[in-house]
Amino acid sequence: MDLGLTGTTVLVTGGGQGLGRAIGLAFAAEGANVAFAHHSSGEGAEQAAAEAVAAGAEAIAVPLDLTDRASVEAAAQRVQAELGPIGVLVNNAAATQSKPFFETTEADWAPQVDVTVTGTLRICHVVAQQMAANGGGSIINLMGDSGRVGESRLLATATTRASTIGLTKSLAKELSRVGIRANAVSIALVRTDNLDAHTGDADAERMKRIMALYPLGRLGRPDDVTPMILLLASPRSSWTTGQVISVNGGYSMV
Secondary structure, three states: OOOOOOOOOOEEEEOHHHHHHHHHHHHHOOOHHHHEEEOOOOOHHHHHHHHHHOOOOOOEEOOOOOHHHHHHHHHHHHHHHHOOEEEEEEEOOOOOOOOOOOOOOOHHHHHHHHHHHHHHHHHHHHHHHHHHOOOEEEEEEEEEOOOHHHHOOHHHHHHHHHHHHHHHHHHHHHHHHHHEEEEEEEEEEEEOOHHHHHHHOOOOHHHHHHHHHOOOOOOOHHHHHHHHHHHOOHHHHOOOOOOEEOOOOOOOOO
């Protein structure tokens, strides 16, 4: 199926590593122009952009600090200037921490709120205005299932992820009038280079208990998640907005 993404400009936050990198490369394979936005993974973003270009796509690596309005505005302006108006925004970047709640402090909570909540609001505020001026677009917010069903050791993370649901539905309701759709993809554990941030220092026995929570018998892979994101970004999903869709191996079914 042709997803109709050829020539669409896509901005992926957290695009220099893990799932974000895989998402960006998946869009490039569909003929999209991709901006791999990065904060601490510049080398990975540059490599991903080079890989996308070698495969025939237009792509750049873009520095982005979600906690800084000027950085967000500069990134959006650069992407538009070099790749064209942003048609798809994938909010993949987030700050997470696995730690017993009683051992956390407000200093642990603050960066998670600053990046995952305020940072996502900030980039939506900037990019959605660009989209509205250019006829619309699609916003896809990644979140963890902890934000829907709760999770031990991830209380601050689950709190910030839960905010993604309200943001997605509110964006969908308010911005439909300017041609912008918004949906969320909620995932469970996916095997990337950031897996330890979610599982902590998990020994073999703890990993066995984690795996028992998945009816399909395994953790996810990036290529389990990217097809849903591509579909939601595509014009093929033009009547889908305000939805939270789980891609989680059956970890939760509510």
